[in-house]
Amino acid sequence: MKEKIVGVRFKDIGKVYHFNAIDLQDVRSGDYVIVRTSRGMQLGEVVNFVKNPDSPTRGAWKKLIRKATAADLLIRQQRIQEEEEITKACIKIAREKKLADVKIVTTEINFEGDALAILYNIDSDEDVNLSGVKKELSKRYGSYKIEFRRLGPRDVAKIIGGMGACGIEKRCCSMFLSEFSPISIKMAKAQNVSLDPTEITGMCGRLRCCLIYEYELYVEARKRLPKKKKRVVTPLGEGIVLDVRALANEVVVRLSSEDRKIETFDVEDIEPWQELTALKKKSQKPHNQAKKND
Numbered sequence: 001m002k003e004k005i006v007g008v009r010f011k012d013i014g015k016v017y018h019f020n021a022i023d024l025q026d027v028r029s030g031d032y033v034i035v036r037t038s039r040g041m042q043l044g045e046v047v048n049f050v051k052n053p054d055s056p057t058r059g060a061w062k063k064l065i066r067k068a069t070a071a072d073l074l075i076r077q078q079r080i081q082e083e084e085e086i087t088k089a090c091i092k093i094a095r096e097k098k099l100a101d102v103k104i105v106t107t108e109i110n111f112e113g114d115a116l117a118i119l120y121n122i123d124s125d126e127d128v129n130l131s132g133v134k135k136e137l138s139k140r141y142g143s144y145k146i147e148f149r150r151l152g153p154r155d156v157a158k159i160i161g162g163m164g165a166c167g168i169e170k171r172c173c174s175m176f177l178s179e180f181s182p183i184s185i186k187m188a189k190a191q192n193v194s195l196d197p198t199e200i201t202g203m204c205g206r207l208r209c210c211l212i213y214e215y216e217l218y219v220e221a222r223k224r225l226p227k228k229k230k231r232v233v234t235p236l237g238e239g240i241v242l243d244v245r246a247l248a249n250e251v252v253v254r255l256s257s258e259d260r261k262i263e264t265f266d267v268e269d270i271e272p273w274q275e276l277t278a279l280k281k282k283s284q285k286p287h288n289q290a291k292k293n294d
Contacts, residue, residue: 005053005061008035008044013158015178016047020061032068039117040110043068043076072111079109086141090118093136102128105156109144116144121156154180157204165202172209183207187215190222191246214247221246224267231273234265238273 006027007016019035021027031046083106091104101122108117118137122128130148137146151159158173173180188200188211202208225244226232232241232253239253242262249267254260 003061005050006046006064007048007050008033008064009047009178010042010044013174013176013178017044018050018053018056018061020063021046022063024064024067027064027067032073034065034068034072034111036062036065040115041065041112043072043111075113076111079111079113083107083109086116086137089140090133090137093133097132097136099128099130099133102130102133103156105151105159114143114145116141116146118146118148119151119155119159120148121151121153153204153206154202154209157202162203165208166210171203173204177209180209181212183209183211187211190215190218192243218246221249224249225251226270226272232270233273234263234270236261236263239263 004021004025005018006021008019009016017037019033021033024033027033027046029046029048032043033046035042035044086107086109087104090107094102094104101124103121105119105121107119109115110117116137118130118133120130127150134146134148154173157171158177161171161174163169164171183206185195185200185207188195188207191211191214193200193211200207200211222244225246226241228241228243230241232239232251234253234255237255237257239255241251242254243252244250245252245264250264251267251270252262252264253270254262
């Protein structure tokens with residue numbers, strides 16, 4: 001029987017993982033299912049079906065175990081309430097231990113209810129000893145196997161949510177970004193975005209994720225546009241390129257006329273000065289050669 005690969009998400013705006021639904025042929029998008037992961041049994045939501053999926057990096061696709069029942073969903077709600085209580089307790093313990101640099105972000109309990117993960121962040125590159133916090137948590141929540149997982153600043157911003165640096169009511173990472181793409185300063189430069197840190201830095205303190213949204217469009221558009229300081233020929237005469245507006249396919253030119261006027265032209269209306277000069281020389285060469293032969 002042909003494999004039936006589905007995408008399963010464990011958090012509202014989280015990464016999508018692929019599983020084989022071959023044993024659950026009636027599963028549909030929006031169904032909640034139980035799966036086995038490297039962190040034990042988990043409850044997730046089927047969000048899509050994958051056509052022609054790439055082969056798994058190791059072994060075979062893990063299979064969906066079963067559909068979630070109403071009781072399973074109720075248990076998950078109870079787990080969420082318990083996670084909130086443990087998070088508050090953990091924050092209090094960290095304060096008592098005077099771990100000011102440690103930010104307890106959230107906690108996660110697996111579906112089976114035997115493992116507890118404390119998700120935290122610290123601003124420095126060095127890690128911190130959390131054995132004292134773990135000891136206190138073990139006294140209160142001894143039934144769990146407790147582990148600490150350090151988060152990066154982007155993950156912290158995603159979980160906490162809130163307004164974006166651009167003023168949007170909800171941050172992109174909390175609204176629709178399921179994974180983070182590598183962002184570089186090169187992307188800002190390609191789009192003529194100000195390199196002022198307040199303009200290109202998100203609430204997480206890292207380069208804004210939105211710098212990648214239109215980056216490829218700018219790269220493709222710039223292939224058709226002349227570079228700055230290049231000499232071009234326009235319908236109003238020769239001039240020097242001051243700026244390019246990639247998405248609008250426009251070029252801002254300072255004309256070489258006496259008034260040095262600045263005009264904006266569609267890229268289709270201008271031509272490179274060097275190419276035109278070369279063509280003129282080429283066309284004049286046979287004529288000059290003919291005169292010489294006469």
